[in-house]
Amino acid sequence: MILVSGEALIDLFVDTSDPRGFRGGLPALAVAGGSPFNLAFGISRLGARSGFLGGLSEDGFGRLLSARLEAEGVDISLAKVSRRPTPMAIVATGADGHPSYTFHAENCAVCDLAAEDVPYDLDGVSAIAIGSFPLIMEPIGTTLVGLARRAAARCVISIDPNLRLSLVPDLDHWHTRFDGLVRHASIVKVSVEDIDAAYGLDADEAAVAARWLEAGAQLVVVTDGPHGATAYHACGTVKVPGRPVTVIDTVGAGDTFHAALLASLERGGRLSREAIAGFGQDDLRGLLTEAAVAAAITCSRRGADLPTLEELRAALRAA
Structure with a gap:
């Protein structure tokens, strides 16, 4: 099983374009979301077992998130009811049509995961995927670092920063936390936007990836939207192009890429530190191509509607 830890939240879309709407209330749409939430059900849709480790509130929205995960085949037996x-x-x-985001996450269920909430025995877990803003929230951030440290010797640790600067009051603290996790990671999956946010617009992507590989990571994958993705590994650097697609929106594209990456490795029996260390360039090219095709499917649909394994295989045959 691939165990995913991080946030499950509600995206509340509110239309404030017409000021007259304030008189009678504002139309709103509540949607289940969060990068790790999307990743967990995306892995399940792509034919691999997944579980969710994190705080899920006992309030109405929390019950909705729990029900959605279970409906998607995600094991929530390790989730904490908060x-x-x-x-x-x-x-x-x-009025200009552009969205603005305001996060309400402090002292919420996402933070509510302490070391004692995580079972020591994780038999059957082949990988643990960690990421997003809970990395720098407490107590969950410290809990995830401890989990990665003790589990790295026997299962794959995959991290995706999904960095949102509006949720990071202290970037130096984020760097300390993330760099510490990289030492225990097998896979680091990042976007170009993550690197720009963390290291500046003039950051050298290859140099950043090289530092992470030297620190202990085995595979670094950098996604760049329509421009494709690049893998950095001891066997060399491999780049695949983006897939041509009519884009509806890009919500969930990065989560889809990560899900496809991990699910493909799991289905192929290659989700282990030993297997990843032995990859050649052809292995990386095939892996990245599959993940890019999966992400393109999500971009062709509204919202984080990640593909099923059947949809992915059909798209790969047509490619």
Whole structure:
């Protein structure tokens, strides 16, 4: 099983474009979301077993998130039922049509995961995927570092920063936390936007990846939207192009790429530190191509509607 830990939240889309709407209330749409949440059900849709480790509120939104995960085949037996409220991301659309985001995550269920909430025996877990803003929240951040440290010797640790600067009050603290996790990681999956946010627009992507490989990571994958993705590994550097697609929106594209990466390795019996260390360039090219095709499917649909294994295989045959 691939165990995913991080946030499950509600994206609340609110239309503020018409000021007259304030008189009678504002139309809103609540959607289940969060990068690790998407990753967990995406892995399941792509034919691999997944589980969710994190705080899920006992409030109405939390019950909705739990039910959605279970409906998607995600094991939530390790999730903690929390008395804290469900975190929310308010997405407001203004008169110019552009969205703005306001996060409400402090002291919410996402933070509510302490070391004692994580079972020591994780038999049957082949990989642990960690990421997003819970990395620098407490107590979950410290809990995830401890989990990665003790589990890295026997299963794959995959990290995706999904960095949102508006949720990171202290970037130096984020660097310390993330660099510490890289030492225990087998896979680091990042976007070009993550690197720009963390290291500046003039950052050298290859140099950043080289530092992570030297620190202990075995595989670094950098996604760049329509421009494709690049893998950095001891066997060399491999780049695949983006897939041509009519884009509806890009919500969940990065989560889809990560899900396809891990699910493909799991289905092929290659989700282990030993297997990843032995990859050649052809292995990396095939892996990245499959993940890019999966992400393109999500971009062709509204919202984080990640593909099934059948849809992915059909798209690969047509490619």
